[in-house]
Amino acid sequence: MLLADAISPPVEIHTLLTGWQTDPISLVTLVIELAVATWYVVSVKRLAARGRVWPVARTIAFLSGTVLLIIAVQSGLAAYDDQVFWVHVIQHLLLMNFAPILFALSAPITLALQASSRPTQRVLLGILHNPVVEFLTHPVVVVVAAYGTMLVYFLSPFYNFSLEHPLIHDLTHLHFLVSGCLFWFLVVGRDPSRWRLSHPAKLGFLACGIPVNAILGVSLTGATVSIAPHFHTLGDTHVGGSILWVVGELTSLIALGIVLYQWMQYEEREAIRADRRADAADAAAAVVTASSSPAHNGHADALPGD
Secondary structure, eight states: OOOTTOSSOOOOHHHHHHOOOOSHHHHHHHHHHHHHHHHHHHHHHHHHHTTOOOOHHHHHHHHHHHHHHHHHHTSGGGGSTTTOHHHHHHHHHIIIIIHHHHHHHTOHHHHHHHHSOHHHHHHHHHHHTOHHHHHHTOHHHHHHHHHHHHHHHHHSTHHHHHHHOHHHHHHHHHHHHHHHHHHHHHHTOOSOOSOOOOHHHHHHHHHHHHHHHHHHHHHHHTOSSOSSTTTOOHHHHHHHHHHHHHHHHHHHHHHHHHHHHHHHHHHHHHHHHHHHHHHHHHHHHHHHHHHTSHHHHTOOOOOTTO
């Protein structure tokens, strides 16, 4: 066990591997995570029973995102999240970036709509088109919430406040996850949405994150006092700021690659559709030409000998 009054204690491999969280909130959260993962797998099997194939890559993405979520809040990593700043930064990145990206690529809403009964589908569609949901998923709201969360949390006294109040600290985990999912479902997600962004717009939103990561990185790595003097050392603050800066920028670059890949796939599909439309138009024109030809209408010239 870690000493409660230790400031940025050394991180031990043994604690990371064995320090699983057993408090009531962690156990309830773990049950929910496993239940949702089970629902996803059962839904995929339900589709298979109907003769429909669900991409294996999407299932792998969802289960991988669940594993990252468990590592972030239930594993030994969480044993240090309020004592070692750079560990908390890794936890933050798992909750707000990596797990949500995988969830977005797994298209859980599409799966729910395809695998559910008609009444459930109507309920889900009603939720998706609810004015409150449409407001919360509006691109401007989503981007401001995502980037604003990072700036306010790490560059204001709120971070220290959350460490002093464990319940608030736990709620920030939920906020990170929700705001991260809203952002990444908008940018790289495959699910239906009221707001459909063009691929250039998605690239633009990602580009907005580059200066945000830079501001955070410069502010924390160049800090002259600890981000939370009663919990972390100044050196710990600098290391955490470096990880947040470097990994944050790498995440943006990876996401840019994903969006570009999706853009190319979209263009290929559009090209195939255009070819099919052109082929259909040519076939229709050929039929019209054939039907209007003199031979077809009985006005062909008489053959010799008639």
